[in-house]
Amino acid sequence: MHLTDEAQMVREMVRGFAENELRPIAAEIDREERFPQESIDKMRELGLLGITIPEEEGGSGMDTLCYAVTIEELARVCGSTALIVAAHISLACQPIHLFGNPSQKEKYLPPLASGDVVGSYGLSEADAGSDAGATKTTARLDGDEWVVNGAKMWITNALQSRTLIFTARTGGEVEGTRDISSFIVDPAVDGVTVNPIMGKLGVRGSTTCEVVFEDVRIPAEDLLGEPGLGFKQFLTILDGGRISIGAMALGLAQGAYEEALRFTQEREQFGRPISKFQAVAFMLAEMATRIKAARHLVYDAAVRKDAGENIIADSAMAKYYASETAQWVSTKAIQLHGGYGYTKEYPVERMWRDAKLTTIGEGTSEIQLLVISREILNGQ
Numbered sequence: 001m002h003l004t005d006e007a008q009m010v011r012e013m014v015r016g017f018a019e020n021e022l023r024p025i026a027a028e029i030d031r032e033e034r035f036p037q038e039s040i041d042k043m044r045e046l047g048l049l050g051i052t053i054p055e056e057e058g059g060s061g062m063d064t065l066c067y068a069v070t071i072e073e074l075a076r077v078c079g080s081t082a083l084i085v086a087a088h089i090s091l092a093c094q095p096i097h098l099f100g101n102p103s104q105k106e107k108y109l110p111p112l113a114s115g116d117v118v119g120s121y122g123l124s125e126a127d128a129g130s131d132a133g134a135t136k137t138t139a140r141l142d143g144d145e146w147v148v149n150g151a152k153m154w155i156t157n158a159l160q161s162r163t164l165i166f167t168a169r170t171g172g173e174v175e176g177t178r179d180i181s182s183f184i185v186d187p188a189v190d191g192v193t194v195n196p197i198m199g200k201l202g203v204r205g206s207t208t209c210e211v212v213f214e215d216v217r218i219p220a221e222d223l224l225g226e227p228g229l230g231f232k233q234f235l236t237i238l239d240g241g242r243i244s245i246g247a248m249a250l251g252l253a254q255g256a257y258e259e260a261l262r263f264t265q266e267r268e269q270f271g272r273p274i275s276k277f278q279a280v281a282f283m284l285a286e287m288a289t290r291i292k293a294a295r296h297l298v299y300d301a302a303v304r305k306d307a308g309e310n311i312i313a314d315s316a317m318a319k320y321y322a323s324e325t326a327q328w329v330s331t332k333a334i335q336l337h338g339g340y341g342y343t344k345e346y347p348v349e350r351m352w353r354d355a356k357l358t359t360i361g362e363g364t365s366e367i368q369l370l371v372i373s374r375e376i377l378n379g380q
């Protein structure tokens, strides 16, 4: 699939940035579990943190293909940075862009889209993951304020975030999805506690947090969009978000493949580079083929999204296939490195750990198959 001139230009720009700024620190932020604020500051200057948000709302006004290419190129070098940006744009900027009223957009979008403020999105809870509609967090109207109680789990960027979108029940029901609404809150307000979850397997430069709400008072006007539409909103958000996680998986697969390609041409056994052995060469061929297929799915979903098509199945297919491909490719990349691949001396080990997240976040692979099969069967 040919890229537009704009997407090609974005690829070159982000690749240069990733090579110069991310590659030197990727292993360190993984090892130290350190949020790379310096990379955020540099991406802010490049206008990468509001790439899909229209210029009049403070962003760069680019299309979803440019966004996918951006995430792909970041992930090719550093999965943590790709996740930070994907969560910020797809899960924090987009809900306000799509569902915010004019005053919410005016207040919250420019600082997010410029990158002055990092955004986060709290949907999952300890007992509501794949079944995110089972949320237990509640918001009760008291005068002109909502009073929120509950806890969100696994929230990317929450520790750095000054704008968190989250879902809560506003109707007093204990099940069903029609009383779920979305809210905007600054996690620094009284009653919100952000507890980082340390020791993750991968994407360790990104923060993942529990967010606890204890009698948190939120102004009535910070309910995002219409009450009771939170469930519908997050389904739409995830359809778009899955393209970005697919793009992240694609970049990780590409990065691991390139490492394997280089290593197998340098490493010699039995008096020749191991790439000369057909078993190795065929593994590289299989990697390149699967990556190309994943790239087509991710870019195609991005183009269809911008064309206003129904992308429920397309985005789930892109995310499912690309994430499983990233897992497969990075596993094979370790295999082709032999014992060296099993150490932190080579980046394939980190890429494999980062790739695992893409089969879980924003809906597991099983949930993607559920979504795709429902679309296929309902569409008959």
Ligand SMILES: Cc1cc2nc3c(=O)[nH]c(=O)nc-3n(C[C@H](O)[C@H](O)[C@H](O)COP(=O)(O)OP(=O)(O)OC[C@H]3O[C@@H](n4cnc5c(N)ncnc54)[C@H](O)[C@@H]3O)c2cc1C
Binding pocket: 087, 091, 121, 122, 123, 124, 126, 127, 128, 129, 130, 131, 153, 154, 155, 156, 157, 200, 203, 208, 357, 360, 361, 362, 363, 364, 365, 366, 367, 370
């Ligand atoms: C690093 C990281 C970052 C994250 N960032 C965010 C974030 O920013 N915001 C946010 O809201 N959430 C975030 N999440 C949460 C993530 O979206 C959930 O972990 C994911 O949706 C799975 O939910 P769960 O962990 O509760 O697993 P569960 O839902 O308990 O799933 C456990 C297993 O059961 C399977 N399963 C469950 N239901 C079905 C079914 N119906 N059919 C078949 N199999 C099923 C799953 O596929 C999985 O294999 C993040 C998670 C991680 C690990």
